[in-house]
Amino acid sequence: MDLGIAGRRAILLASSRGLGRACAESIAREGAHVVLNGRTAADVETAAAEIEAAHGVVTTAVVGDSTTTAVHDALLAACPEPDIVLLNGEGPPPTPFGRIDPDLWHAAIDQQLLGPLTFVQRVLPGMRERRWGRIVAVSSAMVKSPNPLMSLSHGTRLGLAGVLKGLSKEAVAENVTINQLLPERFDTGRQQQMAELVMAVKGITYEEARAEQEASINAGRLGRPEEFGDAFAFLCSAQAGYLSGQSLQLDGGSYEGLF
Amino acid sequence: MDLGIAGRRAILLASSRGLGRACAESIAREGAHVVLNGRTAADVETAAAEIEAAHGVVTTAVVGDSTTTAVHDALLAACPEPDIVLLNGEGPPPTPFGRIDPDLWHAAIDQQLLGPLTFVQRVLPGMRERRWGRIVAVSSAMVKSPNPLMSLSHGTRLGLAGVLKGLSKEAVAENVTINQLLPERFDTGRQQQMAELVMAVKGITYEEARAEQEASINAGRLGRPEEFGDAFAFLCSAQAGYLSGQSLQLDGGSYEGLF
Amino acid sequence: MDLGIAGRRAILLASSRGLGRACAESIAREGAHVVLNGRTAADVETAAAEIEAAHGVVTTAVVGDSTTTAVHDALLAACPEPDIVLLNGEGPPPTPFGRIDPDLWHAAIDQQLLGPLTFVQRVLPGMRERRWGRIVAVSSAMVKSPNPLMSLSHGTRLGLAGVLKGLSKEAVAENVTINQLLPERFDTGRQQQMAELVMAVKGITYEEARAEQEASINAGRLGRPEEFGDAFAFLCSAQAGYLSGQSLQLDGGSYEGLF
């Protein structure tokens, strides 16, 4: 299927590894030029080199924390008129509600809410003027099923979800779509870390910890990052211009609710 | 993007025109063999011939009402082991609640609820045994925003949505996904008929009636059937196996609600 | 709290036992006259006598299946201008999807969808003319979390939910509210039967079967019918006229989803 994005320019926040990297791969394969970002220079540069070699598109590496103005400046210097933007970032750690202090709140707010939204403020007007844009945020399946240990995550990601939904209602008239992807348990470094944590806490083997993760998903397996990347690519496609304001769950069919 | 469905076999209910036909085109282009269906022989046969000529896949035409056992038999005779099934059918007419009599209810129930579900009963076990399946139902954006004139539509389609969601929780473990597409105002014969109806009722021109339709959508335009078809094709793809139980709105960003 | 319904007249379908009976008690205590209904004459008549003795309101017993025209006629003969209507009825049995045949579907559709809606067709216009009405349907928490064994329940109750929501948008302008209550595991005869079924199937004691039921609810207990009845009474109150189109879950805080 031709996604109609060859030659489009994309900025992908936090895309040197994991789901962000998979998103970059999927659209680069379709011919989009990509600006990659991450906090570890070696990772970002490796990703940029590998993607350029594999897909023949122009890649740019911007090192740094994607929630800062300095990195926003650098990203937009590298690509002043992005057609596609991926909002992504590391999630906060599980924390019992009673132990969350204002510093933890402010860090999570900057990371999951204000960082992405200040970047949207900078790219959305141009997309609307140019009458082509695709903004996709990586959220979490938990925003629809809040878990008491993850207040820092849904307490900030839901705000982002709401603001993006509001903005989507107007932007779609100029062919700028704004959607969210809600992953649950993809086979990335994060799930490997969590399996190692469970090994230590429960005194079980890595294989047992992984089996528990798989059993928690209706599909009986973890998601593959390339499945995530291709869903992102579809949302970025030219033919997805009538699809906006959606929160698409990629959770192995695990969500309990009807809608 | 390679959807990984070349050689897959699909049965598409009510696919000789409009959105169903667009769905058939999109997956045939990706190499899927398609069994087409519709109530008017000339339409189904034309669709089958055109799709075969355009995409070089095997097409079969099954004429008749897709909610009947006889047509279910014929579809499964033509394709005993479908990998992909599209549940589609004509919607009921707008009817004030007070004027709905039992006959109208039963016709709508057969068309939107029992017809599709009896067909699912016949194809789902085999998909689960073969560990590959994609079922997609064409519903309506109105199921999430019930309109008092459309009781016959959401009063039956919501039942279908619920049953399919329940089934999706189990079937995903065998790589069978079940999703819904919720369209609003695509540029098909149905919207043209509705524009003509509005012309007559309001004494306005066709262009004015169309402009009203476009203004009712946040995108400021109607959807294009091929946009719908490609969303269907993505849901049928090999890489969409972790995406199930979803109701994806294709409504030009018009839905008011957050989720 | 004065609910402002002393002297109001109510028809309560399937109200001789369980949740329906509790609803009748709660509004009779507030001074509403109640028409009771059930299929077992002794139960309905006992309920009517007890409620009249306890609360000093006028009670009427109408024996028969609340989904039939004959019973609708009798209910409206007893109370031609109801202010309050409770839509209630027995739920269908758990049934694997593959074993549901058309007869089971039609029985469930008549019971949960067409029965209530034909009664609404008869009472809603009068409520709107008189500019006072409260319609409350007893649905199930499962409509928001479909369970694959309960297709007959959510496959019909969701249709009812949708139609009532659509109607609510217009009727509220005439001070007629339409809401739903979504119970999960109240301590009625139905849960007792289910505990006995589980005893037999699992070879456990009644106390163990009850403990399993309690553990399935976040509150760690079953709901009490009088809690249900008082929520119903609140929705029927004069001061609830601005509250319509809602589906209120009474589930011991068990629903996973945000909204």
Place this chain on the structure above:
Amino acid sequence: MDLGIAGRRAILLASSRGLGRACAESIAREGAHVVLNGRTAADVETAAAEIEAAHGVVTTAVVGDSTTTAVHDALLAACPEPDIVLLNGEGPPPTPFGRIDPDLWHAAIDQQLLGPLTFVQRVLPGMRERRWGRIVAVSSAMVKSPNPLMSLSHGTRLGLAGVLKGLSKEAVAENVTINQLLPERFDTGRQQQMAELVMAVKGITYEEARAEQEASINAGRLGRPEEFGDAFAFLCSAQAGYLSGQSLQLDGGSYEGLF
């Protein structure tokens, strides 16, 4: 209806006027002792005196901004073991997304998210230990229908909604319920101010501006504060202990969505 809260102790944030004041009235009428709060001393003291005179309960006035630690300290000094807590506060002004700067974000976050949550951190453990608690947050109907002009509101209130929902799943086991009320257009000072704003902007009369407000609500009127207060009182009742994690819309039946 006896709500079973006579003698219970309540802290109501931002309760000297409008909806907060109405909530205080409704539970004081049922015999609860109330700690009132607001930023204007005269308003809080008047409310306290009037409620005490009318209902014979103990009232306490705490003056100050309810999002600050100092005021939290004062509230808990006045009532160390509250049974009931109302989370309320003034909403942010409509602001176009492009004009929201970090200062506006931080003010809204403190007001709608961190202020309430830090207070919940202080009262929730005690409620759970004492096995009786009712926490109700006043949110906004817009959290389910985000409006692009109100990013500061739903961008923060949705975070609160998510955190409270997560917490509700555990707290209900100790008879502590946590719910939200989602108002739209109640006849308080805020709607009067908005009508005056519209008068000025559109050059229309106050009556015309009010008529526009009324026409925007399906009920054709604004809500009355006492209707809001009584819904709050019901959620605080002893018999509402099985009702938790809900977001109840009080919007004159205006929400478009099914759930």
